[in-house]
Amino acid sequence: MVLVNSELCFTETGIAGAWVIDPNPHEDERGQFMRVWCAREFATHGLSFIPVQANMGVNIRKGTVRGMHFQVEPALEAKLVRCTRGAIFDVVLDLRSDSKTCGKWYGVELTAHNGRMLYLPEGCAHGYQTLEDRTEMYYMTSQIYTPSVARGARFDDPAFDIRWPLAVSVISEQDRNWPLSGRSQS
Numbered sequence: 001m002v003l004v005n006s007e008l009c010f011t012e013t014g015i016a017g018a019w020v021i022d023p024n025p026h027e028d029e030r031g032q033f034m035r036v037w038c039a040r041e042f043a044t045h046g047l048s049f050i051p052v053q054a055n056m057g058v059n060i061r062k063g064t065v066r067g068m069h070f071q072v073e074p075a076l077e078a079k080l081v082r083c084t085r086g087a088i089f090d091v092v093l094d095l096r097s098d099s100k101t102c103g104k105w106y107g108v109e110l111t112a113h114n115g116r117m118l119y120l121p122e123g124c125a126h127g128y129q130t131l132e133d134r135t136e137m138y139y140m141t142s143q144i145y146t147p148s149v150a151r152g153a154r155f156d157d158p159a160f161d162i163r164w165p166l167a168v169s170v171i172s173e174q175d176r177n178w179p180l181s182g183r184s185q186s
Contacts, residue, residue, distance in 0.1 A: 021118070023036060037080060067091065067152070075149045079142075092120045
């Protein structure tokens with residue numbers, strides 16, 4: 001289902017509570033202006049996302065993978081992700097044991113040009129792969145980063161079978177070594 005209003009277009013992903021959000025840019029001779037978040041428009045779609053922290057990732061090489069990251073109680077976090085330079089393949093992985101889509105993933109291409117965003121609900125892991133050199137991504141979270149409850153699922157865990165579009169060129173030691181079947185990390 002696709003829900004459109006004058007500023008943002010929300011499209012369901014097949015992962016319960018996760019949405020692809022497309023802006024409705026206004027263009028003129030100066031360039032482009034677009035809304036990327038609005039509490040009222042999110043609430044209209046049943047999302048009570050209130051950002052408390054914003055983060056930016058700068059990636060030098062095409063094929064870099066970051067993720068799959070999430071936080072557990074008491075600091076579950078929702079995320080709103082967008083690409084500000086270059087392009088990424090952005091992934092949400094549902095790790096909520098009570099969700100009808102638990103263990104499923106969804107990926108979408110976010111680019112600086114398309115302005116598209118991915119909203120990830122609490123209890124889902126997030127990761128991405130860069131599709132171009134010198135790519136930047138920006139995301140807002142509903143919780144402050146809390147290292148004591150930060151967790152990860154392996155990017156190549158066969159239980160989830162995430163299909164990354166490129167061979168992995170760069171990945172951190174931490175992300176390479178998360179245990180398999182991240183669903184049970186609480």
